[in-house]
Amino acid sequence: MPDGAGNHPPRHHDDLAPRLAVVITVIVLVGYFSVAVTYVVDGNRSGGTIDAAMLALALLPMTVLLCLQMLHSFPGLAPRLSRARHWTLALQAVLTFAPFAIFKHAWLGMPGFLAGSSLLVLVPALAWPAFAAILLCTDVLLFQVGFGWGQVAYTSVSTALTGLVVFGLSRLSGLVAEVSRSRAELARLAVAQERLRFSRDVHDLLGYSLSTITLKCELVHRLVPRQNSRAQQELSEILQTSRQALADVRAVASGYRKMSLSAEAATARSMLAAAGISATAEIDCAPLPELVDTVLASVLREGLTNVLRHSKADHCAFEARRSGHRVWLTLVNDGVGRPSTILRADSTDGGSGIGNLRVRVENLGGRLRAGVRSDGWFELRAELDVSVAAPRRSGRERGSEEEYGPGPTVTA
CATH class of the missing domain: 1.20.1050 (Glutathione S-transferase Yfyf (Class Pi); Chain A, domain 2)
Structure with a gap:
């Protein structure tokens, strides 16, 4: 695609x-x-x-x-x-x-x-x-x-x-x-969410499976007797094919997952305005590393989706600030306790968007908090260390080049 x-x-x-x-x-x-x-x-x-x-x-x-x-x-x-x-x-x-x-x-x-x-x-x-x-x-x-x-x-x-x-x-x-613009933004948001879901599925499932196949082939390649040249040749071809498939999957997942916080903030302003929600935005965090930028953009997008789907907010504010090696993103709204009239929430599935984001934020050494403040506003806050060059390894998220490192090599 x-x-x-x-x-x-x-x-x-x-x-x-x-x-x-x-x-x-x-x-x-x-x-x-x-x-x-x-x-x-x-x-x-x-x-x-x-x-x-x-x-x-x-x-x-x-x-x-x-x-x-x-x-x-x-x-x-x-x-x-x-x-x-x-x-x-x-x-x-x-x-x-x-x-x-x-x-x-x-x-x-x-x-x-x-x-x-x-x-x-x-x-x-x-x-x-x-x-x-x-x-x-x-x-x-x-x-x-x-x-x-x-x-x-x-x-x-x-x-x-x-x-x-x-x-x-x-x-x-x-x-x-305004309704036409709102429908277009909602459609774009739905497509973007589906692309992100597909990226996570490719990243978590298929990428991990292909990595496992690659490692197993490498192990078998080393265990097969040296004189069995035909088996060595067949295993070499299987190993090469699995490496190529893994590289292709990583490329697709990486292409889908690259996001920009500044671009997402501009879209959020337009989306909130089209939905009739008063918005206040401050993005002051300078250029960010690609992984941090993508995760914060994902947090903002998921938070905006929750505002539109689960609440009837009149006011929404988000800001991103940076201090030293720490950067934080805060999204608040006053729609607690009022069902949305813009997007209908799926009553059969509570969703796992915040849970997925928490894992991704923690993999970068950060933390994510979500809850109702003392003044009645709902707050979503993510904090990250911008000096992180690569995420921690996790059994729940695998499949990208940054998280795996180079593919396995074999010497015949």
Whole structure:
């Protein structure tokens, strides 16, 4: 299997739903703006003809308002400008209310978009009061241009509905994109976990068996009488084949098991964000030896899997720090006692992920602790010595070149 196999599944099906949500939202927004343009056209008719100058004057701010609305509905269109969304909201407010002085009731289609943008840009504590204030200001302006109570009530309801539709569709398209990203990350995580499981099986079972065959062949090779040349030849070929098979298995297992803590941390941030979990991360441990880096990355991945599978966490934090020859990784979350709604845990099997990790950490001279802290948060902590060049030998984990050393040699 290629090294990158399973990491990049086809994306066109995954992207279809978010793209469709964006297209629908854009069509609705453009449709609402088109209705607003008809208000301006009707308001500038004089004797059956349209005042072209006034229409051109209206289209300029309306185009700017449409661009601002797209920016607020889809922050990813211009990430740099999205950092100044409060200023763009203020500009939208000015372009929404100032033209009333010129176009009067013909401009009544614009406040609804401002109301929707206020819900998208401002925090909830300010968004809903701003929404109500926009409706109130619109009502005052409509009274100023001569509308009666009935017309004002109708326009207020229309403005409120426009704002809610704009807000709802914009948020819905964002949620569809987040769900799509979350599904892609969950799929990638599932593939990575399966690859890691396969690597452990190859490493622990087949590698050990092939090593045993190699050692047995070497022993028999030495015990066979020297004059039995045919037996010596056959055993030599068997021994060579087993050595080659062992080397191939070691290469496969090693290729699957190499991981990076920094890369896994970046994936963890993205995964937690997609799952709606507030994440805090600090990775400050400088470059690590390959074995230590792989084990810590495995600890982080297994801890993240447990957070998603066994708890409903709102907050999660992980950090990796280094002091001298010691490095430690800590992963904490506040989801103790609340079942997950993201991944369904297998009720028939408690799993052995933490147990496998504890063995791997201890083989490198470290220690792994997992449990609930006094403040109610669950903590997973791994400590390792970065000066360890090779793991201890263990009967439970065998099969890699680092753990065995060179294959046996035979002299005829």
